[in-house]
Amino acid sequence: MYFEFLTPTKVIAGDDAIFKLPFELEQAKVNKPIILTDKGIVGAGILSPVELAFKEYKFKMPTVFDDIPPETSVESVQTAFKIFKSENCDSIVAIGGGSVIDTAKALRMMVAENNSDLMSLAGADNLSGKGPVFIAAPTTSGTGSEVTSVAVIYDSKSSSKIAFASDFLIPDIAILDPVLTISLPKKLTAASGIDALSHAIEAYIGIQSNHISKALSFKAVNMIFNNLIDAIANGKDKKVRLNMLIASTIAGMAFSNSMVGVVHSLAHASGAVLHIPHGVAISLFLEAGLRENFAKCKKEYSELLNTVKCDFLGDKESRANEFLKVVGDFLKELRRLSGIPSGLKEVGYTKETEKRIIELAISDGSSIFNKIELTEEVARRMIEASL
Numbered sequence: 481m482y483f484e485f486l487t488p489t490k491v492i493a494g495d496d497a498i499f500k501l502p503f504e505l506e507q508a509k510v511n512k513p514i515i516l517t518d519k520g521i522v523g524a525g526i527l528s529p530v531e532l533a534f535k536e537y538k539f540k541m542p543t544v545f546d547d548i549p550p551e552t553s554v555e556s557v558q559t560a561f562k563i564f565k566s567e568n569c570d571s572i573v574a575i576g577g578g579s580v581i582d583t584a585k586a587l588r589m590m591v592a593e594n595n596s597d598l599m600s601l602a603g604a605d606n607l608s609g610k611g612p613v614f615i616a617a618p619t620t621s622g623t624g625s626e627v628t629s630v631a632v633i634y635d636s637k638s639s640s641k642i643a644f645a646s647d648f649l650i651p652d653i654a655i656l657d658p659v660l661t662i663s664l665p666k667k668l669t670a671a672s673g674i675d676a677l678s679h680a681i682e683a684y685i686g687i688q689s690n691h692i693s694k695a696l697s698f699k700a701v702n703m704i705f706n707n708l709i710d711a712i713a714n715g716k717d718k719k720v721r722l723n724m725l726i727a728s729t730i731a732g733m734a735f736s737n738s739m740v741g742v743v744h745s746l747a748h749a750s751g752a753v754l755h756i757p758h759g760v761a762i763s764l765f766l767e768a769g770l771r772e773n774f775a776k777c778k779k780e781y782s783e784l785l786n787t788v789k790c791d792f793l794g795d796k797e798s799r800a801n802e803f804l805k806v807v808g809d810f811l812k813e814l815r816r817l818s819g820i821p822s823g824l825k826e827v828g829y830t831k832e833t834e835k836r837i838i839e840l841a842i843s844d845g846s847s848i849f850n851k852i853e854l855t856e857e858v859a860r861r862m863i864e865a866s867l
């Protein structure tokens with residue numbers, strides 16, 4: 481066995497963790513951060529504790545760029561780059577969900593390389609350095625982007641999502657404060673939580689999993705099963721919200737090292753074609769993707785059953801089947817409680833969109849480390865099972 485594992489991010493987690501932000505910036509010897517966020521976060525008052533933190537610390541309130549769409553784009557990153565330069569910023573703070581944090585990663589790349597052509601940096605390991613200090617405070621519990629080395633940016637010219645990957649994209653600090661997620665609506669809580677669950681499971685069953693990532697995935701799956709329903713039913717509970725933030729970060733550490741699989745390929749493709757949120761797309765394909773992997777992943781499913789239902793006895797085959805049943809029941813319950821879509825037909829899928837979804841899915845890099853190959857037939861079966 482051979483593997484490499486990297487998770488360099490300092491994690492600051494707990495009640496009022498966001499109040500450490502100005503202190504951490506000062507420790508890093510920077511004083512002109514740009515805060516990246518979105519209008520929904522500003523509108524929901526989620527930036528208020530951040531502003532208070534700067535005020536109490538007597539740190540000048542930074543420049544705020546809040547015009548980031550739910551699905552970030554090349555244009556958004558370019559605007560952020562222009563502001564960063566014109567305001568002479570020296571560091572980046574992302575307060576938001578995956579879209580905001582991915583924007584911050586792309587901005588960091590452009591600043592590090594002093595290159596205004598973002599697309600020329602697409603792909604893996606195209607950076608020569610890590611760029612400015614970068615702190616991420618997630619406002620959703622799902623992407624794990626606060627500890628991962630990847631960013632996904634929508635390119636309107638090719639109508640596809642472009643992936644960027646480099647160890648230099650991993651944030652220096654992740655701040656996990658439940659006050660930033662307590663106003664997250666039920667649908668977003670469910671969809672982002674399922675995204676985190678898929679990170680943990682796909683990282684566990686993929687060919688690049690290792691003992692460290694498996695330990696992280698195992699814990700993340702357990703925490704998500706124990707907290708996600710509560711987070712939807714009782715969103716104001718800070719303890720549950722913090723547990724989901726931690727679970728999502730742990731899952732992020734796992735998949736940043738062990739990658740994801742076919743579920744993510746189909747989700748990226750359908751996200752680009754149908755313009756549905758990443759977590760919703762994941763929720764539609766998770767069960768189908770796990771079923772496609774069944775023959776090659778019985779051992780892994782049987783192991784994962786221990787973290788969600790430890791009293792089930794049986795051989796490997798029946799335990800693996802039970803794990804899929806437990807995941808299926810969990811998804812059903814999450815859909816019932818939150819109202820997220822239960823099939824592709826509810827989110828604009830038509831037979832005409834299928835060809836493009838399959839094309840994009842099989843050329844998506846996410847499934848390189850999946851145990852089974854993502855062929856056209858597999859992708860089609862996954863779509864049919866998710867209608």
Ligand SMILES: [Fe+2]
Nearest residue numbers: 623675679758
């Ligand atoms: Fe994901």
